[in-house]
Amino acid sequence: MPDITLTQATTIVEAARSFAESKGFLMNIAVVDQGANLKAFGRMDGAWLGSIDISIKKARTARWFDMESGDLGPLSQPGGPLYNIEVSNGGLITFPGGIPLTVGDEIVGAIGVSGGSVDEDRSVALAGVDALS
Amino acid sequence: MPDITLTQATTIVEAARSFAESKGFLMNIAVVDQGANLKAFGRMDGAWLGSIDISIKKARTARWFDMESGDLGPLSQPGGPLYNIEVSNGGLITFPGGIPLTVGDEIVGAIGVSGGSVDEDRSVALAGVDALS
Amino acid sequence: MPDITLTQATTIVEAARSFAESKGFLMNIAVVDQGANLKAFGRMDGAWLGSIDISIKKARTARWFDMESGDLGPLSQPGGPLYNIEVSNGGLITFPGGIPLTVGDEIVGAIGVSGGSVDEDRSVALAGVDALS
Amino acid sequence: MPDITLTQATTIVEAARSFAESKGFLMNIAVVDQGANLKAFGRMDGAWLGSIDISIKKARTARWFDMESGDLGPLSQPGGPLYNIEVSNGGLITFPGGIPLTVGDEIVGAIGVSGGSVDEDRSVALAGVDALS
Numbered sequence: 001m002p003d004i005t006l007t008q009a010t011t012i013v014e015a016a017r018s019f020a021e022s023k024g025f026l027m028n029i030a031v032v033d034q035g036a037n038l039k040a041f042g043r044m045d046g047a048w049l050g051s052i053d054i055s056i057k058k059a060r061t062a063r064w065f066d067m068e069s070g071d072l073g074p075l076s077q078p079g080g081p082l083y084n085i086e087v088s089n090g091g092l093i094t095f096p097g098g099i100p101l102t103v104g105d106e107i108v109g110a111i112g113v114s115g116g117s118v119d120e121d122r123s124v125a126l127a128g129v130d131a132l133s
Numbered sequence: 134m135p136d137i138t139l140t141q142a143t144t145i146v147e148a149a150r151s152f153a154e155s156k157g158f159l160m161n162i163a164v165v166d167q168g169a170n171l172k173a174f175g176r177m178d179g180a181w182l183g184s185i186d187i188s189i190k191k192a193r194t195a196r197w198f199d200m201e202s203g204d205l206g207p208l209s210q211p212g213g214p215l216y217n218i219e220v221s222n223g224g225l226i227t228f229p230g231g232i233p234l235t236v237g238d239e240i241v242g243a244i245g246v247s248g249g250s251v252d253e254d255r256s257v258a259l260a261g262v263d264a265l266s
Numbered sequence: 267m268p269d270i271t272l273t274q275a276t277t278i279v280e281a282a283r284s285f286a287e288s289k290g291f292l293m294n295i296a297v298v299d300q301g302a303n304l305k306a307f308g309r310m311d312g313a314w315l316g317s318i319d320i321s322i323k324k325a326r327t328a329r330w331f332d333m334e335s336g337d338l339g340p341l342s343q344p345g346g347p348l349y350n351i352e353v354s355n356g357g358l359i360t361f362p363g364g365i366p367l368t369v370g371d372e373i374v375g376a377i378g379v380s381g382g383s384v385d386e387d388r389s390v391a392l393a394g395v396d397a398l399s
Numbered sequence: 400m401p402d403i404t405l406t407q408a409t410t411i412v413e414a415a416r417s418f419a420e421s422k423g424f425l426m427n428i429a430v431v432d433q434g435a436n437l438k439a440f441g442r443m444d445g446a447w448l449g450s451i452d453i454s455i456k457k458a459r460t461a462r463w464f465d466m467e468s469g470d471l472g473p474l475s476q477p478g479g480p481l482y483n484i485e486v487s488n489g490g491l492i493t494f495p496g497g498i499p500l501t502v503g504d505e506i507v508g509a510i511g512v513s514g515g516s517v518d519e520d521r522s523v524a525l526a527g528v529d530a531l532s
Contacts, residue, residue, distance in 0.1 A: 302448055331447050355449050
């Protein structure tokens with residue numbers, strides 16, 4: 001099973017940061033490996049402190065379930081089939097900003113971004129994803 | 134008080150795994166004893182890493198309350214009598230996939246399954262339950 | 267990077283259990299994958315409940331540091347270079363009973379055993395290791 | 400109060416990584432800010448998974464007490480004035496590898512390194528410290 005390298009992870013964090021800067025966003029950016037373990041991280045100056053943990057949890061959620069963190073959100077709402085799944089695994093984040101990272105057909109890790117609106121977070125995460133291609 | 138044996142628990146995990154494999158599901162399967170302590174566990178290759186904890190929590194929830202994990206879900210919704218009970222006990226899972234295991238009239242433990250849709254999870258848990266009969 | 271399969275992990279747990287039974291030991295036996303995530307587990311009837319967590323922590327410790335759990339013990343003693351490293355990672359176990367599992371030159375996971383003396387625990391873990399060869 | 404910037408933190412991680420690579424060490428490298436919050440992190444390919452948490456805890460320990468993590472070790476031994484202080488703050492690491500980062504006379508954060516012997520860890524942390532000068 002392939003795993004993400006530090007060179008790749010660093011490139012991803014830098015690409016996400018650069019995109020965020022171009023938009024005026026202040027973001028926390030985390031990359032985990034295929035075992036959902038932290039591989040690389042950067043927090044932009046002035047980014048929310050509370051988003052350190054959220055960015056890491058978004059990345060882990062995306063790798064733990066091999067889908068975007070935001071794809072879990074509709075399922076975990078009141079009345080939904082996965083209501084309150086967020087209490088598992090020491091805390092999941094089920095809103096957007098966590099995206100799996102793939103090389104070829106294989107998931108090698110995930111990126112998680114937090115610091116702005118969920119749409120802003122996801123756009124920065126996608127900039128990171130693009131850097132791996 | 135009767136308790137589940139490792140032989141029984143292993144048989145249950147294997148039956149659940151075999152059923153899951155026949156359906157093309159990738160599942161985490163946990164069995165807890167009458168004290169809600171982990172007795173046996175198996176994770177199929179490629180099954181979600183985030184479902185390790187969920188499968189164990191489903192099994193514990195089913196034994197802690199002597200009912201299917203999914204039976205708690207309607208009660209824990211906003212406005213419901215057990216609203217957010219999920220934060221207790223280090224984290225409950227209140228959607229389907231956890232089922233008590235009984236021998237005669239006595240509950241001897243529970244099975245918890247996670248890795249697919251809640252219907253898929255429950256069907257695999259039932260395959261495990263059937264193996265004890 | 268290769269990972270342990272459920273078939274391998276199940277074989278390892280069964281071999282360790284069988285050896286423990288032949289010695290009259292009551293053991294908890296855990297196998298984690300190359301990402302230190304739980305892969306398979308079995309608790310023998312009557313084995314200490316407190317050893318569930320210890321067996322899993324031994325396996326994780328062995329994989330987290332790619333060495334036997336007991337190799338850390340001399341280093342973490344009072345006055346040693348890694349004193350109280352046990353408080354990291356949510357709890358390490360640094361006495362014997364956790365051993366990495368290798369295929370060829372690559373570590374694919376680890377086994378952790380708890381339930382008796384540390385020598386007994388380690389002997390059962392070694393029986394599991396041998397089953398992978 | 401001055402704080403470390405992401406540019407500085409990234410430079411520090413990269414300098415530490417480069418030094419580690421030149422020595423053949425596989426390290427986890429963490430930088431925290433003046434509030435002891437994670438600022439930047441990188442894990443070299445193949446570095447111990449268990450050292451992710453330890454590197455972050457070393458950095459936090461160094462900033463929480465404004466001294467090298469290893470300076471606490473002699474005080475926390477059995478019979479010492481800070482016996483078992485390691486259980487505070489969610490886990491301290493009191494052996495070498497965590498060093499405060501200063502700009503002029505002010506502490507702006509700390510670096511924590513884990514992955515080898517404590518002497519190796521500290522040498523890599525010092526390479527990071529030097530990069531800030």
